[in-house]
Amino acid sequence: MTDSHTGPFIAAIDQGTTSSRCIVFDRDGRIVAVDQKEHEQILPKPGWVEHDAAEIWRNVQEVVAGAMVKAGARRDDILAIGITNQRETTMLWDKHTGQPVHNAIVWQDTRTDQLCKQLGGDAGQDRWRRETGLPLAAYFAGPKIAWLLDNVEGLREKAEAGDLLFGTMDSWVIWNLTGGVNGGVHVTDVTNASRTLLMNLEDLSWNEDIAAEMGVPLQVLPEIRSSSETYGEVTGGTLGQLLGGVPVASALGDQQAALFGQTCYSVGEAKSTYGTGTFMLMNTGEKLIHSESGLLTTVGYRIGDQDPVYALEGSIAVTGSLVQWMRDQMGLIKTAAEIETLAASVEDNGGAYFVPAFSGLFAPYWRSDARGVIAGLTRYVTKAHIARAVLEATAWQTREITDAMTKDSGVELSALKVDGGMTSNNLLMQFLADVLDAPVVRPMVAETTCLGAAYAAGLAVGFWDTTDDLRANWRRAAEWTPNMDPDLRDREYKNWLKAVERTMGWLED
Numbered sequence: 001m002t003d004s005h006t007g008p009f010i011a012a013i014d015q016g017t018t019s020s021r022c023i024v025f026d027r028d029g030r031i032v033a034v035d036q037k038e039h040e041q042i043l044p045k046p047g048w049v050e051h052d053a054a055e056i057w058r059n060v061q062e063v064v065a066g067a068m069v070k071a072g073a074r075r076d077d078i079l080a081i082g083i084t085n086q087r088e089t090t091m092l093w094d095k096h097t098g099q100p101v102h103n104a105i106v107w108q109d110t111r112t113d114q115l116c117k118q119l120g121g122d123a124g125q126d127r128w129r130r131e132t133g134l135p136l137a138a139y140f141a142g143p144k145i146a147w148l149l150d151n152v153e154g155l156r157e158k159a160e161a162g163d164l165l166f167g168t169m170d171s172w173v174i175w176n177l178t179g180g181v182n183g184g185v186h187v188t189d190v191t192n193a194s195r196t197l198l199m200n201l202e203d204l205s206w207n208e209d210i211a212a213e214m215g216v217p218l219q220v221l222p223e224i225r226s227s228s229e230t231y232g233e234v235t236g237g238t239l240g241q242l243l244g245g246v247p248v249a250s251a252l253g254d255q256q257a258a259l260f261g262q263t264c265y266s267v268g269e270a271k272s273t274y275g276t277g278t279f280m281l282m283n284t285g286e287k288l289i290h291s292e293s294g295l296l297t298t299v300g301y302r303i304g305d306q307d308p309v310y311a312l313e314g315s316i317a318v319t320g321s322l323v324q325w326m327r328d329q330m331g332l333i334k335t336a337a338e339i340e341t342l343a344a345s346v347e348d349n350g351g352a353y354f355v356p357a358f359s360g361l362f363a364p365y366w367r368s369d370a371r372g373v374i375a376g377l378t379r380y381v382t383k384a385h386i387a388r389a390v391l392e393a394t395a396w397q398t399r400e401i402t403d404a405m406t407k408d409s410g411v412e413l414s415a416l417k418v419d420g421g422m423t424s425n426n427l428l429m430q431f432l433a434d435v436l437d438a439p440v441v442r443p444m445v446a447e448t449t450c451l452g453a454a455y456a457a458g459l460a461v462g463f464w465d466t467t468d469d470l471r472a473n474w475r476r477a478a479e480w481t482p483n484m485d486p487d488l489r490d491r492e493y494k495n496w497l498k499a500v501e502r503t504m505g506w507l508e509d
């Protein structure tokens with residue numbers, strides 16, 4: 001460690017789908033140091049995706065220590081730690097040994113599809129949506145808990161005896177940070193709880209009827225807390241030596257953290273994060289809007305004992321991962337960035353439309369029977385046209401979400417704040433502005449997810465006083481303005497929607 005530290009700082013841990021990272025921020029919201037480590041993607045069967053939560057906890061400890069060293073920070077420089085995480089990914093651990101009892105089931109995993117169909121039925125769907133804000137889909141955590149309890153020998157008995165704890169990654173990381181088997185706190189925040197299908201959106205408590213129907217014993221569930229408050233302090237283990245006594249002071253699902261980091265604090269402000277998948281969230285304030293258009297109603301954030309702020313969300317399962325597929329499965333590009341050069345070598349998509357319904361379609365359709373199609377193929381189409389269709393797919397999927405948002409909220413999008421790995425693609429960002437017919441803007445600090453967790457932790461310990469202080473930190477780095485003939489836009493959108501129709505009903509059961 002060097003002596004060059006200039007704290008005070010806030011540290012944020014982002015436990016993501018592909019990696020865990022820790023970023024140290026200063027008071028202006030600038031990045032002081034980053035450390036990151038990938039973990040294994042375990043793919044036991046088609047449609048199944050698992051993570052080893054013990055590996056994840058080891059990685060979290062490594063990246064926190066790594067970021068501290070890179071920042072040249074000492075314990076007293078860090079005023080608080082915030083947590084953000086891949087949402088819905090579900091794990092159970094033994095509260096006496098502190099060991100996971102099975103691999104975590106990842107949000108992308110579709111093994112609970114059949115279970116959701118059994119639980120649902122037409123009338124069922126409405127009720128679950130009304131009470132939890134979510135459609136009954138394999139994406140969410142509750143059915144994953146039920147699957148583990150019913151399919152892994154001995155787990156249901158252990159759960160009923162009170163020996164098991166459930167958590168999304170926020171709960172697992174916080175429990176370990178605050179002492180694990182020696183008194184770790186078992187909590188989650190409202191944003192993560194709002195992704196379980198088990199929480200009442202109105203009063204932010206566990207829904208006992210739904211939990212019973214799903215077969216989830218209440219004793220496995222964590223206490224639901226706000227997104228910005230001190231849950232406990234770092235104790236014990238490697239991190240205890242480095243950061244003992246530092247308050248663990250925020251938790252938010254990663255997409256809600258990005259909303260917070262993008263400073264979308266007013267009703268109607270929205271952000272869209274372009275990573276493996278894409279998630280657009282719009283702040284709807286204290287108003288809980290029940291979507292009529294296939295969006296999710298979710299909690300945006302809750303600061304301490306203030307009223308919760310709700311959000312509408314459009315979740316898209318496959319965007320950046322389609323670019324990865326072009327690279328890894330098709331071998332048409334060597335790096336993700338190459339897709340831009342390939343796509344820019346032609347004027348248009350040559351008539352081809354690519355709908356990447358690889359594991360069904362999320363918002364606004366929620367159709368698990370859909371599968372991917374490339375429509376409009378002729379002999380004329382080249383790999384460059386396909387590259388273009390791949391990028392356009394991300395933009396058209398966003399357009400469908402923004403249309404649904406406008407319909408549900410009555411708010412016309414005046415500009416879209418973006419972040420995530422795909423936003424380095426200029427061709428895509430310009431096409432996005434064109435099809436949305438609205439400016440697309442990207443902030444200086446692109447790490448909005450960690451930044452949001454840091455902001456929420458900093459507010460909890462008085463490092464920042466109000467969200468107005470945070471707004472002042474948001475600075476524009478790039479802007480794309482719309483420039484497309486409206487007739488062409490309408491024609492292309494119609495073709496896209498026609499291609500989407502052709503994905504439906506591919507799986508018969």
Ligand SMILES: Nc1ncnc2c1ncn2[C@@H]1O[C@H](COP(=O)(O)OP(=O)(O)O)[C@@H](O)[C@H]1O
Binds near residue numbers: 018319339420421422
């Ligand atoms: N220049 C690019 N053009 C298009 N897609 C890109 C580009 N660079 C990265 N990506 C895609 O962005 C994703 C990585 O973004 P990131 O925000 O790190 O995702 P996540 O947080 O979900 O892991 C990958 O799926 C990758 O294929």
Ligand SMILES: O=P(O)(O)OC[C@H](O)CO
Binds near residue numbers: 253275276
């Ligand atoms: O870890 P990410 O960035 O892929 O985000 C995953 C989402 O939280 C899933 O809902």
